[in-house]
Amino acid sequence: MNCRRYGSKPTIGFWMLVAVADSAMLFATAGPAVLISILVALAVIAGGIVAARSLTRRSVPATRTVVRRRA
Numbered sequence: 001m002n003c004r005r006y007g008s009k010p011t012i013g014f015w016m017l018v019a020v021a022d023s024a025m026l027f028a029t030a031g032p033a034v035l036i037s038i039l040v041a042l043a044v045i046a047g048g049i050v051a052a053r054s055l056t057r058r059s060v061p062a063t064r065t066v067v068r069r070r071a
Helices: 009-056
Strands: none
Touching: none
16 A cells, blocks of 8 residues: 555645745735724824814914004
């Protein structure tokens, strides 16, 4: 009989190829997820800064405009 033993080199090579493909797919899908999470974090930080600045801004009294009449 010409049977291969369990755990022979071609079988290990195949599963290593599957593992490399799985890790490549993981990295490919993690890239956009990381990018989106960074963009969301930056938007939240920018929104917090804008909110803090608008809450701490003192209201400036309206300047009085002088209306002059023609003589």
